Amino acid sequence: MNEAPDNEEPLPLAGLRVLDISSFIAAPAAAVALADFGADVIKIEPPVDGDPHRNSYRNVGYPQSDKNFPWQLDGRHKRSIALDLKNEDARKILDRLLQKADVLIVNFPPPARERLRLRWEDIEPINPRLVYCSLTGYGESGPDRDRPGFDITAYFGRSGILDSARYEDGPPGLSLPAQGDRATAMTLVAAILLGLRRRDQTGKGGWVGTSLYANGVWAHGTSAAGAVIGAKLLPRHPPDRPRNALTNLYRTRDDRWLQLLMVRDDRLWEKFCAVVERPDLLADARYAGRPERRTHALELAAELVSIFAARTYAEWEKALAGTGIPFGVIGRLVDVIDDEQAEHAGIFADTTNPEIPRTVNNPIRLGFARPRPAGPPPAIGQHNDEILHETGFSETEIAAFKKAGALG
Amino acid sequence: MTETGLPLAGLRVLDISSFIAAPAAAVVLGDWGADVIKIEGPDGDANRKIMIDSANYPKAEVNYPWHMDSRNKRSLTLDLKQPAARAALDRLLAVSDIVICNFPPPVRDKLKLTYEDMKKVNPKLIYASLTGYGETGPDRDRPGFDVTAYFARSGLLDAQRYEGGPPGVPVPAQGDRATAMTLVSSILLALVHRMKTGEGSWVGTSLLGNGLWSCGVIAQAALVGAFLPPRPPPERPRTALGNIYRTQDDRWIQLTIVREDKLWAPLCRALGRPELLDDPRFAEIGERRQRSVELAAIFSEIFATQPYEYWRKALAAHEITFGVISRPQDVPDDEQAVHAGAVVETAIPEMPRTLANPIRVSFAEQRTARPAPALGQHTNEILSEVGLTTDEIAGLRSTGAVK
Numbered sequence: 032m033n034e035a036p037d038n039e040e041p042l043p044l045a046g047l048r049v050l051d052i053s054s055f056i057a058a059p060a061a062a063v064a065l066a067d068f069g070a071d072v073i074k075i076e077p078p079v080d081g082d083p084h085r086n087s088y089r090n091v092g093y094p095q096s097d098k099n100f101p102w103q104l105d106g107r108h109k110r111s112i113a114l115d116l117k118n119e120d121a122r123k124i125l126d127r128l129l130q131k132a133d134v135l136i137v138n139f140p141p142p143a144r145e146r147l148r149l150r151w152e153d154i155e156p157i158n159p160r161l162v163y164c165s166l167t168g169y170g171e172s173g174p175d176r177d178r179p180g181f182d183i184t185a186y187f188g189r190s191g192i193l194d195s196a197r198y199e200d201g202p203p204g205l206s207l208p209a210q211g212d213r214a215t216a217m218t219l220v221a222a223i224l225l226g227l228r229r230r231d232q233t234g235k236g237g238w239v240g241t242s243l244y245a246n247g248v249w250a251h252g253t254s255a256a257g258a259v260i261g262a263k264l265l266p267r268h269p270p271d272r273p274r275n276a277l278t279n280l281y282r283t284r285d286d287r288w289l290q291l292l293m294v295r296d297d298r299l300w301e302k303f304c305a306v307v308e309r310p311d312l313l314a315d316a317r318y319a320g321r322p323e324r325r326t327h328a329l330e331l332a333a334e335l336v337s338i339f340a341a342r343t344y345a346e347w348e349k350a351l352a353g354t355g356i357p358f359g360v361i362g363r364l365v366d367v368i369d370d371e372q373a374e375h376a377g378i379f380a381d382t383t384n385p386e387i388p389r390t391v392n393n394p395i396r397l398g399f400a401r402p403r404p405a406g407p408p409p410a411i412g413q414h415n416d417e418i419l420h421e422t423g424f425s426e427t428e429i430a431a432f433k434k435a436g437a438l439g
Numbered sequence: 440m441t442e443t444g445l446p447l448a449g450l451r452v453l454d455i456s457s458f459i460a461a462p463a464a465a466v467v468l469g470d471w472g473a474d475v476i477k478i479e480g481p482d483g484d485a486n487r488k489i490m491i492d493s494a495n496y497p498k499a500e501v502n503y504p505w506h507m508d509s510r511n512k513r514s515l516t517l518d519l520k521q522p523a524a525r526a527a528l529d530r531l532l533a534v535s536d537i538v539i540c541n542f543p544p545p546v547r548d549k550l551k552l553t554y555e556d557m558k559k560v561n562p563k564l565i566y567a568s569l570t571g572y573g574e575t576g577p578d579r580d581r582p583g584f585d586v587t588a589y590f591a592r593s594g595l596l597d598a599q600r601y602e603g604g605p606p607g608v609p610v611p612a613q614g615d616r617a618t619a620m621t622l623v624s625s626i627l628l629a630l631v632h633r634m635k636t637g638e639g640s641w642v643g644t645s646l647l648g649n650g651l652w653s654c655g656v657i658a659q660a661a662l663v664g665a666f667l668p669p670r671p672p673p674e675r676p677r678t679a680l681g682n683i684y685r686t687q688d689d690r691w692i693q694l695t696i697v698r699e700d701k702l703w704a705p706l707c708r709a710l711g712r713p714e715l716l717d718d719p720r721f722a723e724i725g726e727r728r729q730r731s732v733e734l735a736a737i738f739s740e741i742f743a744t745q746p747y748e749y750w751r752k753a754l755a756a757h758e759i760t761f762g763v764i765s766r767p768q769d770v771p772d773d774e775q776a777v778h779a780g781a782v783v784e785t786a787i788p789e790m791p792r793t794l795a796n797p798i799r800v801s802f803a804e805q806r807t808a809r810p811a812p813a814l815g816q817h818t819n820e821i822l823s824e825v826g827l828t829t830d831e832i833a834g835l836r837s838t839g840a841v842k
Binding site: 043044056060064068087091092093094095096098100101103104151169170171172173174175176181183184188189190191192193194195196197198202203204205206207208209210211213214215217218220221222224225226227228229231232235237238239240241242244245246248249250251252253254255256257258259260261262263264265267269270274275278280282288290359360361362363364365366367368370371372373374375376377378379387389390391392393394395396397398399400 | 446447459463467471494495496497498499501503504506507554566570572573574575576577578579587591592593594595596597598599600601605606607608609610611612613614616617618620621623624625627628629630631632634635638640641642643644645647648649651652653654655656657658659660661662663664665666667668670672673677678681683685691693695762763764765766767768769770771773774775776777778779780781782790792793794795796797798799800801802803
């Protein structure tokens with residue numbers, strides 16, 4: 032099946048109004064995915080500074096660019112209204128917006144929600160049909176519920192992923208900026224759609240949510256399920272000390288990493304020795320059979336290290352292709368962005384923002400609709416007047432709100 | 440099989456998929472009330488044996504990965520290469536809402552399992568497709584796995600390494616399980632569409648697409664020509680206050696101090712080294728950044744003098760922000776994991792606890808996990824439900840079309 036050639040039908044979430052009152056990445060990225068499929072997303076931000084994610088691109092751990100690439104990704108399709116939620120007039124505006132909304136996405140820590148009267152129990156009386164979507168770091172109750180959670184701490188550190196994702200005796204594994212946030216966004220989308228389904232069935236809104244911690248544990252689920260029943264967890268041997276030299280990583284002359292995956296070495300060993308032009312290995316008694324090759328894995332790995340280091344990845348690809356010896360390369364993003372297959376998989380899309388002409392699609396593909404093309408993300412409060420008019424406020428009221436500082 | 444009150448009660452799902460990402464999506468639908476029928480070939484889903492077959496899986500007496508990926512499913516064995524079994528499948532498709540498929544495209548063509556094939560039988564059907572690399576293109580037929588498609592091809596493993604070091608290591612099925620949530624979302628969108636239009640549809644996702652989505656920040660950066668700077672190893676951090684340190688008992692503490700202006704003094708006190716406050720080498724942020732290697736060496740020595748529990752308490756007492764690098768074995772007994780709804784009880788005597796899917800809703804609880812089915816355990820029951828007679832079932836068994 033191929034994806035929809037054109038949007039012949041309205042997008043599946045057209046007509047849905049979403050208030051994104053969240054910050055940073057996981058929760059706003061869920062709002063992006065809803066907008067990609069037609070929802071009208073209003074981003075409610077504090078005046079002046081806005082969502083702090085507007086400045087993430089200056090983070091030292093991020094790729095350095097003078098273009099605000101993360102904001103393009105997580106702000107696309109949204110309209111921005113700047114509200115000072117501590118101001119009573121702003122609260123009047125928020126309540127009116129809530130009355131007309133279908134979904135609210137919140138990621139304040141619980142104490143802030145309480146202070147700002149943004150808990151589900153505060154909002155249910157205003158709009159009982161609302162789907163209230165909550166993201167926390169560590170859950171809605173328990174000793175750490177009030178703790179701000181980030182991707183790296185809650186999803187990766189606390190869940191055990193970083194400890195599992197390391198080579199024996201080495202430092203913990205590394206995660207990438209917002210890697211767990213974005214995976215968690217897909218869970219939030221599913222949670223919201225379940226809430227909407229239930230509303231269609233019963234007419235009632237409700238609370239839905241997830242936590243970064245639970246998503247990390249879910250991603251780590253296989254090993255965690257093993258840990259739950261006390262299974263012995265195995266340390267990962269580094270590439271210079273593999274358990275099996277024939278399913279291991281090797282560095283090529285041009286500093287690429289080749290993944291050798293020769294599971295059927297019983298069948299392929301002879302061919303392999305021919306391809307790498309080392310008949311002496313075939314004749315070597317230390318590597319005669321599978322058990323011998325496992326016993327002498329370290330010596331064999333040392334041989335393979337020098338063999339693979341002698342040629343570039345492209346040369347190896349040519350030599351190994353069509354031999355039936357399974358291998359792959361550790362891809363680099365610099366190549367991936369021009370990977371023809373990534374285009375086919377619908378991963379990247381053109382935008383109408385001249386400054387950032389291409390972006391990353393959310394991974395959901397639908398046969399009946401394509402995601403909306405992205406324009407530039409909004410400036411802080413860019414749509415204040417437009418949204419207030421739509422919500423039914425008069426010019427006089429809007430002027431009064433401005434005077435009272437509700438809009439900053 | 441369905442339970443009332445759950446948001447997906449009344450939906451029938453055919454899980455014609457194998458291994459992890461696609462079956463895990465079916466698990467989530469089952470958790471929320473759908474009746475999930477797992478259709479397996481005569482040898483069963485290879486995921487039944489993955490704990491033994493994969494060198495990287497923790498070994499146990501209990502087949503925990505299979506329970507995890509098959510809870511609350513019923514198993515029907517059909518040899519779809521046989522026309523009689525394929526005809527029985529059509530009977531099922533006619534009364535189902537969702538089918539989940541992850542065969543590579545050539546197999547779908549051969550077994551008449553494409554969306555076009557199934558749509559003829561049931562135009563209201565939602566067909567959810569998982570591939571490694573997408574539905575078209577040069578690599579569409581290539582089997583994709585979590586480690587190759589989600590992690591290696593996407594550039595994730597290349598980016599997840601310390602400067603000069605080998606590529607990162609994924610944990611088993613990490614990308615598969617994240618992808619499962621995307622597949623669930625796509626299916627729920629198709630249900631929205633069906634409610635509005637009365638029509639079924641094709642939806643899907645790819646492991647490669649999910650890998651790139653999860654590293655969207657750096658992928659978007661690459662699209663504007665910016666790349667992640669190499670990550671210095673812990674002994675050469677850019678800032679010693681955002682770095683990891685090994686404790687006396689070989690655990691790791693992850694300092695994540697963003698508000699350095701506020702927290703430098705409490706940190707020195709928490710570490711029991713207030714004299715660092717007066718050390719001119721580290722007086723200001725700029726100096727601390729410039730001498731980060733020197734400062735990291737001092738911190739490394741300090742952290743190595745006490746066990747993890749000591750540091751956890753000392754840092755918390757001074758309100759220093761730090762991350763816990765838990766070990767997998769710590770998670771099941773972490774009280775917070777229970778509060779987060781991640782660790783739950785089951786109705787499986789040999790595996791009394793498991794991991795819930797990460798979606799929470801106020802109006803329903805996920806179904807309690809019951810044991811994963813034996814191969815073909817529910818074959819008769821399911822075929823009878825869709826109207827096959829005892830004689831018809833016996834006929835299918837005699838030819839080996841069902842087992």
